[in-house]
Amino acid sequence: MRTKTACRNKWIRVGQWLPALAVLVAQPLLAEPHDGDTKRLQVIAPPIVFQAAGPNAASIQSTVDQFRAALGGVNNGNTNGPLPTGRREINWDGGGSTNTSPGPTPFTVFLNSRGSLMETPGSGFVQAPASGLADTFANPSLATNFQAFSPVRLFAPVDSTVTDVTFFVPGGGNVPAQTTGFGAVFADVDSPDGGGSGVRQSKAAGSSLIGYYDAAGRLLYKSFIPSSPGTATLSFFGLVFPEPRVAFVRIITGRKDPGHGSDPVLDLVVMDDFIYGEPQMIP
Numbered sequence: 001m002r003t004k005t006a007c008r009n010k011w012i013r014v015g016q017w018l019p020a021l022a023v024l025v026a027q028p029l030l031a032e033p034h035d036g037d038t039k040r041l042q043v044i045a046p047p048i049v050f051q052a053a054g055p056n057a058a059s060i061q062s063t064v065d066q067f068r069a070a071l072g073g074v075n076n077g078n079t080n081g082p083l084p085t086g087r088r089e090i091n092w093d094g095g096g097s098t099n100t101s102p103g104p105t106p107f108t109v110f111l112n113s114r115g116s117l118m119e120t121p122g123s124g125f126v127q128a129p130a131s132g133l134a135d136t137f138a139n140p141s142l143a144t145n146f147q148a149f150s151p152v153r154l155f156a157p158v159d160s161t162v163t164d165v166t167f168f169v170p171g172g173g174n175v176p177a178q179t180t181g182f183g184a185v186f187a188d189v190d191s192p193d194g195g196g197s198g199v200r201q202s203k204a205a206g207s208s209l210i211g212y213y214d215a216a217g218r219l220l221y222k223s224f225i226p227s228s229p230g231t232a233t234l235s236f237f238g239l240v241f242p243e244p245r246v247a248f249v250r251i252i253t254g255r256k257d258p259g260h261g262s263d264p265v266l267d268l269v270v271m272d273d274f275i276y277g278e279p280q281m282i283p
């Protein structure tokens with residue numbers, strides 16, 4: 001657990017690893033061998049990566065659907081696990097709710113039913129339509145700067161840009177699990193360097209990022225989230241490994257949390273749909 005926590009805390013200091021990120025992305029995936037008796041690294045079977053960005057839902061729809069098919073064609077909904085195949089989805093829409101729904105951290109709403117636990121170093125989370133995010137973060141511009149992929153609600157950490165997602169076997173019991181893959185929709189990722197719409201940072205600061213970790217806390221893969229210029233754009237990033245390997249993911253949304261006004265040099269980002277392979281018990 002200490003190893004996992006150390007890895008997560010290292011992520012908080014985003015700026016410290018960003019210079020190395022460009023090198024790490026697209027490199028062969030390596031991990032320390034289990035027996036520890038050699039300095040040689042094992043090559044892990046690489047994941048298939050799915051990513052897209054554009055002005056509206058149609059821009060990313062086909063990529064999201066291809067990702068769903070790669071995970072497993074069946075959406076297992078709230079069915080108790082363990083199940084051998086399929087996927088789980090969270091669209092934050094509460095069955096058609098238009099309410100602004102704040103929640104604490106850890107965010108356990110989908111822990112038993114769909115096997116994922118969300119945590120943030122911030123004060124909690126919120127599920128809300130764009131107008132509700134504007135109210136929550138006291139930033140009126142958010143009402144038009146964000147659009148949902150699955151109408152009408154989005155999801156965001158409060159007082160932080162960090163969301164950790166840890167997987168469990170659906171059905172209760174808090175049995176740790178791992179999945180073949182995870183993907184998420186992101187709202188309004190303006191630029192790869194963390195600047196707001198039309199603004200380039202003098203120094204790469206990073207905006208929205210995702211890292212995938214195994215049960216031992218080892219980083220398997222990390223990437224920037226693809227960006228699209230303009231207002232209220234949508235992005236998607238997901239990957240699928242050949243076998244269950246991902247025990248948790250860390251997501252960083254934007255350069256500052258959405259409570260930081262509408263300063264054009266700050267990319268403000270929230271999330272929509274989470275889609276992941278059926279969580280499997282860790283052997």
Ligand SMILES: [Ca+2]
Nearest residue numbers: 091092150153
């Ligand atoms: Ca939604």
